[in-house]
Amino acid sequence: MTDLSPISALGHAVPQAVRIGTLTITENAGLALASLALRQGGGAPQPFGLPLPGPGGWANAGATSAFWTGPGAWMIEADGRAEDDFASALKAEAPGCSVAEQTDGWAVFEIAASVATLEALLEKLVNIDASRFVPGSALRTGLEHMSVFLIRRTEGQLALWAMRSAAGSAFHAIEAAARRLDVA
Amino acid sequence: MLIPHPLLGPRDAQExxxxxxASLLNRPDGMAEGALAAFCDYVYxxxxPAGVHRELWFHEQGDRSWLVVTRNTVTHEILGAELARDVALRRQK
Amino acid sequence: MRFSGFRVIAEALTGHKGWKPLWRNPDPQPAYDYVIVGGGGHGLATAYYLAKTFRKARIAVLEKGWLGSGNIGRNTTIIRSNYLLPGNEPFYEFSMKLWEGLEQEFNFNAMVSQRGILNLIHTDGQRDAYRRRGNAMLLAGADAELLNRDQVREMAPFLNFDNARFPIKGGLVQRRAGTARHDGVAWGYARGADLHGVDLIQNCEVTGFRIENGRVLGVETSRGYIGAGKVGVAVAGNSSRVMAMAGMRLPIENHVLQAFVSEGLKPLIPGVITFGAGHFYVSQSDKGGLVFGGDIDGYNSYAQRGNLPVIEDVAEGGMALMPMIGRARLLRAWGGIMDMSMDGTPIIDKTPVGGLYLNAGWCYGGFKATPASGYAFAHLLATGQTHDTTRFMRLDRFERGYVIDEKGMGAQPNLH
Known part of the structure; x- marks a missing residue:
């Protein structure tokens, strides 16, 4: 065996976090991601008892969540299972559906702050209507030319999935924007 | 420009x-008589028009759906949008 | 009326009372030997060369607005002949040579300024491509010079040479390239055509063609029917609409291209600099404004104005290349409507309708081509034969499979 040591998406031995006033940005290295797509004519499953949300939605049940990515397509998140073969577990829960492992392609940052601060941050970063991006919403959009998924988990919690190969650029973009917010 | 996505509501055209x-949806039959000329017209x-134009937009930084957007090329006013899938399925019937 | 230094001094001493309008404003005659549709740069140049070089004949230019009201007044004034393909380069070099003699030729100050154009290189692959392009230019009688990083730095020390994504590794320079005064070109050709007897008819919109037995007999206009022996259409930006009146569909989509000018600054930019990888190019006008632009907005448009995302994109390209541009304020932004042909190359050819000829599809490169386009189109109209430099720019090249894909991009390059 070689003595390779695992690193996080940002290239460090441990996940990174920054605190800017009351705002925190945390790299969540434990969250697994897998995509789920219906085959033609197939009905929607309820993997892990999770009701799959409609367009623009995010739904959560225990340690598993799902967000809509397109007609008949979702991403499924699972807490603390980034190092398991989560896709296989999902495949077993969703027979007849197409499932693909996605954890390796993405990196997720959890952003926590007051409602006003989060919405100000959204307005700085992306061209979406922040006031309509209520808890339980998820969407894909462009952020500094990078394609990202945004999830509003609660009033004060925002998650941002970025391409893993551009994780550093995405983290930098969020951090730079957050520092310009003048958060107390 | 804001494109009124049929599933997601108004979204920035930058996405x-x-x-x-949108006539590119009507791909000619490659095996039919006169296919060469038909494909030449189709491709080139x-x-x-100057005015109302039906056109294909792909929601790349979004839900990856193809839309048929009706837009005025003189004013840039967007008059409507529907899923290209629905347009194609409706035509097959 | 000839222009000269002596004349300027004489007029200055006599209160500028002797200047006369540069051209007449005639009413249309019932019929002409040649009718040119479109009083922009290409149409006026066509009429000028037709009257002066090829044929003593009754010639009219029909313009729906005022002379030079389209893209000749909305471009970024760059002249160059740095193309690669044999279907293109001899034509653009022919145009460059006409630019070099233009002001003496039509006795008008078009402010041709050969300050050079520099295309930046960021990778080894790009250097190979530009070396090949430079060699193609030399073979066609143009000038080209490959610069290393230090030579580029000497020419333009203010560039960001160490950009993380696009570090500057060198450049291809054409020193004979440069800029010209866009309106001056239109006015010079208009005046020259008028002096040779061409009727320049403004506020005269073509509303239809009279075609019988597959041959054009004349045009219907907002000022009545005008008979014509031959009709040449040079209406880039409206080619599809005009040719639809003759029953033709063209391999063209119209797109909007934006351009920008900053407040006046001290002399800064030595010539034209293009940052192709970042979709940005810049030059400095004689008044000091930075004139710059980028890509087409990317959707069909006849609006002569674009949208903010492309403005942001161009500004980002400018900031990446020369960060100091961030201190300059933007003075104006505007849009022009491009005839985007499907392979990115223009069309100068006869059409299936007898006596009807087409000059179209200039994409975003029509200004530099103005002299050669006019010359070649006049040659085609007068002789019925294609000018040697435009023999590949045929209308039927698409169905014949001889597209001229200089950069592999036309209306829909699918690059992103």
Missing amino acids: FTYLGD LRDN
């Missing part, structure tokens, strides 16, 4: 990429 005239020739 989309553009393909052109355009109506290119």
Whole structure:
């Protein structure tokens, strides 16, 4: 065996976090991601008892969540299972559906702050209507030319999935924007 | 421009990429008589109207759906949008 | 009326009372030997060369607005002949040579300024491509010079040479390239055509063609029917609409291209600099404004104005290349309507309708081509034969499979 040591998406031995006033940005290295797509004519499953949300939605049940990515397509998140073969577990829960492992392609940052601060941050970063991006919403959009998924988990919690190969650029973009917010 | 996505509501046109005239959905039959001429017209020739234009937009930084957007090329006013899938399925019937 | 230094001094001493309008404003005659549709740069140049070089004949230019009201007044004034393909380069070099003699030729100050154009290189692959392009230019009688990083730095020390994504590794320079005064070109050709007897008819919109037995007999206009022996259409930006009146569909989509000018600054930019990888190019006008632009907006448009995302994109390209541009304020932004042909190359050819000829599809490169386009189109109209430099720019090249894909991009390059 070689003595390779695992690193996080940002290239460090441990996940990174920054605190800017009351705002925190945390790299969540434990969250697994897998995509789920219906085959033609197939009905929607309820993997892990999770009701799959409609367009623009995010739904959560225990340690598993799902967000809509397109007609008949979702991403499924699972807490603390980034190092398991989560896709296989999902495949077993969703027979007849197409499932693909996605954890390796993405990196997720959890952003926590007051409602006003989060919405100000959204307005700085992306061209979406922040006031309509209520808890339980998820969407894909462009952020500094990078394609990202945004999830509003609660009033004060925002998650941002970025391409893993551009994780550093995405983290930098969020951090730079957050520092310009003048958060107390 | 804001494109009224049928599933997601108004979205910034920057999230989309553009393909052109929605008649590109009507791909000619390659095995039919006169297919060569039909394909030449299909690939190269355009109506290119000044005014109302039906056109294909791909929601690349979004839900990856193809839309048929009706837009005025003189004013840039967007008059409507529907899923290209629905348009194609309706035509098959 | 000839222009000269002596004349300027004489007029200055006599209160500028002797200047006369540069051209007449005639009413249309019932019929002409040649009718040119479109009083922009290409149409006026066509009429000028037709009247002066090829044929003593009754010639009219029909313009729906005022002379030079389209893209000749909305471009970024760059002249160059740095193309690669044999279907293109001899034509653009022919145009460059006409630019070099233009002001003496039509006795008008078009402010041709050969300050050079520099295309930046960021990778080894790009250097190979530009070396090949430079060699193609030399073979066609143009000038080209490959610069290393230090030579580029000497020419333009203010560039960001160490950009993380696009570090500057060198450049291809054409020193004979440069800029010209866009309106001056239109006015010079208009005046020259008028002096040779061409009727320049403004506020005269073509509303239809009279075609019988497959041959054009004349045009219907907002000022009545005008008979014509031959009709040449040079209406880039409206080609599809005009040719639709003759029953033709063209391999063209119209797109909007934006351009920008900053407040006046001290002399800064030595010539034209293009940052192709970042979709940005810039030059400095004689008044000091930075004139710059980028890509087409990317959707069909006849609006002569674009949208903010492309403005942001161009500004980002400018900031990446020369960060100091961030201190300059933007003075104006505007849009022009491009005839985007499907392979990115223009069309100068006869049409299936007898006596009807087409000059179209200039994409975003029509200004530099103005002299050669006019010359070649006049040659085609007068002789019925294609000018040697435009023999590949045929209308039927698409169905014949001879597209001229200089950069592999036309209306819909699918690059992103």
